[in-house]
Amino acid sequence: MAMEDDDRPRKKVTHEIGQDLSLLSVEELTERVALLNTEIARLEEAATKKRASRDAANSVFKS
Secondary structure, three states, rough: OOHHHHHHHOOOOOOOOOOOOOOOHHHHHHHHHHHHHHHHHHHHHHHHHHHHHHHHHHHHHOO
């Protein structure tokens, strides 16, 4: 039995750095900006946690 397009899971929106943006609509560009802003916040949070962990470890070994 053949699968119809509506039955297939939708591809998650992703963004590739440097990709051609000329074929994207304003809505798609706005969606990608939101996606990237969310990812930036996630990366900054991870960096903050790693920095805190590293600083805690450094303080134990320098004591």
